[in-house]
Amino acid sequence: MTLSFQAAVAKRGFDVSLTVGPGETVAVMGPNGAGKSTLLSSIAGLLRPDSGVAKLNGKTLFDLDGGKHTWVPPHHRGTALLAQEPLLFPHLNAVDNVSFGPRSAGIPKRDAREGAMRWLAEVEAEGLAGRRPAELSGGQAQRVAVARALAADPALLLLDEPLAALDIHSAPLLRRLFKRVLAGRQAIIVTHDVLDALILADRVVILENGRIAEEGPTREVLERPRSAFAAGLAGLNFVPGTLDGTGVLTVEGLRISGHGDEQVPSGQAGVAVFPPSAVSVFLTDAHGSPRNSFAVTITELEPHGDQIRVRAGGLAADITPAASADLGLVPGITVHFVVKAAAVSVYGT
Amino acid sequence: MPGGPIVQAQAGPRKPLGQVNTKGAKVGGQGYSGVPGWVRALAVVAAVVVVLPLLAMVLRVDWAQFIPLVTSESSLTALGLSLRTSAASTVLCIVLGVPLALVLARDTFRLQGLLRSLVLLPLVLPPVVGGIALLYTFGRQGLLGQTLEVLGLRIAFSTTAVVLAQTFVALPFLVVSLEGALRTSGSRYEAVAATLGARPGTVFRRVTLPLVLPGLASGAVLSFARSLGEFGATLTFAGSLQGVTRTLPLEIYLQRETDPDAAVALSLVLVAVAVAVVALAYSRPAARSGAGKRATTPAPAGGNRQ
Numbered sequence: 188m189t190l191s192f193q194a195a196v197a198k199r200g201f202d203v204s205l206t207v208g209p210g211e212t213v214a215v216m217g218p219n220g221a222g223k224s225t226l227l228s229s230i231a232g233l234l235r236p237d238s239g240v241a242k243l244n245g246k247t248l249f250d251l252d253g254g255k256h257t258w259v260p261p262h263h264r265g266t267a268l269l270a271q272e273p274l275l276f277p278h279l280n281a282v283d284n285v286s287f288g289p290r291s292a293g294i295p296k297r298d299a300r301e302g303a304m305r306w307l308a309e310v311e312a313e314g315l316a317g318r319r320p321a322e323l324s325g326g327q328a329q330r331v332a333v334a335r336a337l338a339a340d341p342a343l344l345l346l347d348e349p350l351a352a353l354d355i356h357s358a359p360l361l362r363r364l365f366k367r368v369l370a371g372r373q374a375i376i377v378t379h380d381v382l383d384a385l386i387l388a389d390r391v392v393i394l395e396n397g398r399i400a401e402e403g404p405t406r407e408v409l410e411r412p413r414s415a416f417a418a419g420l421a422g423l424n425f426v427p428g429t430l431d432g433t434g435v436l437t438v439e440g441l442r443i444s445g446h447g448d449e450q451v452p453s454g455q456a457g458v459a460v461f462p463p464s465a466v467s468v469f470l471t472d473a474h475g476s477p478r479n480s481f482a483v484t485i486t487e488l489e490p491h492g493d494q495i496r497v498r499a500g501g502l503a504a505d506i507t508p509a510a511s512a513d514l515g516l517v518p519g520i521t522v523h524f525v526v527k528a529a530a531v532s533v534y535g536t
Numbered sequence: 537m538p539g540g541p542i543v544q545a546q547a548g549p550r551k552p553l554g555q556v557n558t559k560g561a562k563v564g565g566q567g568y569s570g571v572p573g574w575v576r577a578l579a580v581v582a583a584v585v586v587v588l589p590l591l592a593m594v595l596r597v598d599w600a601q602f603i604p605l606v607t608s609e610s611s612l613t614a615l616g617l618s619l620r621t622s623a624a625s626t627v628l629c630i631v632l633g634v635p636l637a638l639v640l641a642r643d644t645f646r647l648q649g650l651l652r653s654l655v656l657l658p659l660v661l662p663p664v665v666g667g668i669a670l671l672y673t674f675g676r677q678g679l680l681g682q683t684l685e686v687l688g689l690r691i692a693f694s695t696t697a698v699v700l701a702q703t704f705v706a707l708p709f710l711v712v713s714l715e716g717a718l719r720t721s722g723s724r725y726e727a728v729a730a731t732l733g734a735r736p737g738t739v740f741r742r743v744t745l746p747l748v749l750p751g752l753a754s755g756a757v758l759s760f761a762r763s764l765g766e767f768g769a770t771l772t773f774a775g776s777l778q779g780v781t782r783t784l785p786l787e788i789y790l791q792r793e794t795d796p797d798a799a800v801a802l803s804l805v806l807v808a809v810a811v812a813v814v815a816l817a818y819s820r821p822a823a824r825s826g827a828g829k830r831a832t833t834p835a836p837a838g839g840n841r842q
Contacts, residue, residue, distance in 0.1 A: 233730075233731075276725060276742075278747065291729075291733045
């Protein structure tokens with residue numbers, strides 16, 4: 188009961204190889220245009236890659252390698268797709284929408300409706316059975332759409348930012364619903380929200396520029412990000428470079444010293460990662476071992492909780508509003524970011 | 537129990553939503569439209585250009601003789617033939633036009649743009665040219681005529697020819713209207729239906745067709761109206777044989793030479809039918825829950841040239 192997937196789409200610079208284990212939910216994250224939708228579309232059969240092989244539970248979805256042209260159409264794949272918008276068929280009421288999958292599979296009308304009612308109850312929407320999609324709120328419609336996708340009994344559930352279009356009141360309710368129905372179910376969820384990855388997924392895959400930048404258990408990826416995108420998700424400063432003892436040497440020649448618990452030979456690619464809360468801001472150079480100090484130009488100041496987030500290029504520091512006022516910080520001035528080596532994690536990538 | 541004050545308390549001075557009463561803005565939910573005065577004036581002229589000739593014709597009707605003129609044997613025969621052939625060509629337009637619109641809207645293939653242009657050609661082609669083209673296709677000396685002759689089929693100058701001529705000129709109306717509706721509704725519902733396990737036939741029957749039904753209906757009505765008014769191609773390809781190929785427009789043209797009053801009366805009948813058809817096409821109950829939100833207005837149709 189696994190999905191193995193490998194595909195390339197030259198036009199979109201997409202080349203991804205991915206497996207999903209039995210009962211595993213994988214979150215796919217990445218910037219816009221990273222290839223998340225391409226991934227889901229080619230698994231669902233809505234997009235034909237240039238090359239690659241994919242198998243779901245031993246059944247071939249497509250095999251386009253070495254001159255082969257095996258291509259199973261979407262309706263034979265068992266991969267239900269749930270998008271950002273519910274896309275309920277507007278001419279059918281909720282229960283007929285939910286029974287659409289079973290009816291298409293040849294299940295008699297009455298049995299399909301009974302099954303649909305059970306799925307509506309599962310998503311706490313049995314009271315909406317007779318309503319047309321136009322009469323449902325966004326959250327209600329998405330719940331019915333979840334029931335419709337599950338009623339089709341998919342071997343793999345594909346979720347394309349299912350919570351993105353919902354208002355802040357509906358999203359938590361639906362997230363709890365997903366938590367319940369995704370338990371033990373094979374699914375891929377594309378999301379922009381790190382909370383979804385933490386709560387719903389066993390594993391996260393970070394896509395960047397059509398390639399997998401990193402993957403691993405969600406907690407691990409967030410604690411030790413190996414890609415700038417994952418570091419951004421975790422809210423950490425991320426300085427890539429080459430390893431140099433217990434520090435990282437950037438291409439600009441800056442050395443950031445830190446601590447690492449793995450022995451990685453110098454010269455290899457590595458990163459220095461530290462939280463913005465560990466960064467102090469000074470107007471003058473306050474050098475002194477074991478501290479890192481580097482001159483930066485402030486690009487932005489923004490409120491961040493009860494702190495002020497000072498952004499300088501790709502780096503950030505969190506300081507108190509009082510400290511910001513005392514220093515007279517404004518965008519454009521040059522300051523020194525100072526961070527203790529003990530607060531900097533250094534590891535190879 | 538003093539019941540009055542409670543009721544009064546609820547009847548506060550609440551303004552209905554959308555009724556803005558600021559200075560300069562119109563009352564009753566009407567917002568700023570931004571249409572310049574001279575544009576409105578030209579719009580009135582445009583309306584006059586269309587309505588005035590119809591009015592002039594109505595004023596010319598000899599009401600005393602109206603019923604006898606309209607119910608004469610030749611008139612009724614022509615009207616009956618027109619309705620029957622138009623119904624047949626509308627059915628033909630649906631049967632052939634739906635697949636064509638679907639292929640044009642959903643598939644991508646080489647020369648698709650060229651095919652679309654060619655299919656829409658009858659919209660702008662003088663119908664008499666269409667008639668000549670049909671004659672050289674199905675006529676005795678035509679491309680397929682001799683083959684059909686061998687099979688014992690003679691199409692030119694028969695009722696079948698009338699239906700063919702009407703289909704030729706009316707098909708683009710249905711295709712344009714339906715292709716627009718298909719593009720507006722998009723293929724995302726079909727994609728979802730496919731991932732839910734529905735085979736293409738099921739998707740077409742249970743998703744695509746219901747979604748574009750309003751567009752299909754208006755396309756069919758427009759095709760019917762175009763068929764009803766067809767003159768040039770019919771005359772060229774089918775001739776003017778009473779009870780066989782002489783439809784109402786042909787009858788009107790013939791009567792105009794001998795009995796102008798009859799021609800005017802019959803014209804009024806055609807106008808009445810056309811008005812009924814247009815009303816049917818454009819004033820469908822807009823918001824029959826669900827499908828109401830989608831805009832599937834009929835596509836702008838070309839001229840009904842004779």
